[in-house]
Amino acid sequence: MTLPSRWPAVLQAVMKGQPRALADSHYPQWHPAPVTGLMNDPNGFIWFAGRYHLFYQWNPLGCDHRYKCWGHWSSVDLVHWQHEPMALMPDEEYDRSGCYSGSAVDNNGVLTLCYTGNVKFDDGSRTAWQCLAVQKADGNVEKRGPVMALPEGYTGHVRDPKVWQHNGEWFMVLGAQDLQKRGKVLLFKSPDLNTWHTCGEIAGHGVNGLSDAGYMWECPDLFALDGTHILICCPQGLTREAHRYLNTYPATWMSGAFDYDRATFDHGALHELDAGFEFYAPQTTLAADGRRILIGWMGVPDGEEMLQPTRTQGWIHQMTCPRELRYRDGKLWQTPIRELEQLRQEEQRWQGNACDAPDLDATGLEFELTPSSSVSVDFAHTLRLTVDSDGLRLERASLQNGETLTRYWLGDVQHLQVLCDRSSVEIFINHGEGVMSSRYFPGHPARVSFEGASDITLRYWSLRGCMIE
């Protein structure tokens, strides 16, 4: 049964909300963000028929986690995006509490979306259906309905299908919670996307010697990279450590040997994918030229998100910049994709004592900094980055109580590449060995300034704006 249409309300929300969001001094100049309401996970990221498609979790009706639709942007270069018709709305019984996250595949020339239909009941329980939808020639998406009910042995928290094809068969990883409330990643396979066979658990609590691995694993993504396999996922309920897993929920990765025949993933330790304040639910795809590209949500659920000031302007959250992934020396390296260099204006260089360095306009800026010893970078007196012999410290005030919050990256810092937008920074350490992504909400004009007595070398560019059209 189709539920009553909310199209008129969505249209009104966009008409009323977009001008206000775009006029907000914190609205990004070159990162994708919602034109109104709340955006969270990237979904259905794919290179298909000559364009990249990026779908996203979107509540156009408000800045909260209700009414999850799939918005849709496309691009030829991952930098210039255009709006596409909204892909999915929660208007069927099987997805009535939200068209939750998922992925997209090219099924013999048909762009096919695999998503979770989330259904919440009045008694607080829930179920989930894994569903398909296809894009038609006119660009509109047609739902094909559920292809998988809840697998036996798991609670209603089973979601976020990431589907790919290998040697003519389809594979799917799903985030799940078992009946003992422990997080897992499940693997399935299918000849046709419609009938799915369970292959078992490939990661999570109790698998490959992992213990205390949290109560729910969200948004898994499994892929081959540089001679290994990488599993990215978001475990909820990991114990906070002194220097990592400090956000409400982290995004993590592990590498190992994935065996298609035995359906096993023999993996090593969990690592945090991004050490900043805001990063969650990333998704990857293969670029036309074979690069593995990742985009993440520059937000984290259930933390201080609802205190972010942009909510009063009717919008909240943005994506990260697209990053190229490589695996080398047992580490996952992330660098901003080279296409982003199009945004650079004239290159400037500066060398000398940090405290004599010029102040830079933070609103659209990229800089590379080579420190010689300790140095601090102040972002509009709202966010502070300190480099010393231990590594990096990123500090800002809690939106709740003003207390100083700190995130860490430990190691020898030789080089920083920092990408700034009007309310975000992405700090790439040592050409991709580490990343710290964070939102911040500066007053304007926002300036970046350098502090400390040590010598630094700077290369920097103002970045052109690039709004979604």
Ligand code: FRU
């Ligand atoms: C991750 C997540 C997913 C879910 C979606 C709902 O942020 O909780 O597990 O599918 O968001 O919006």
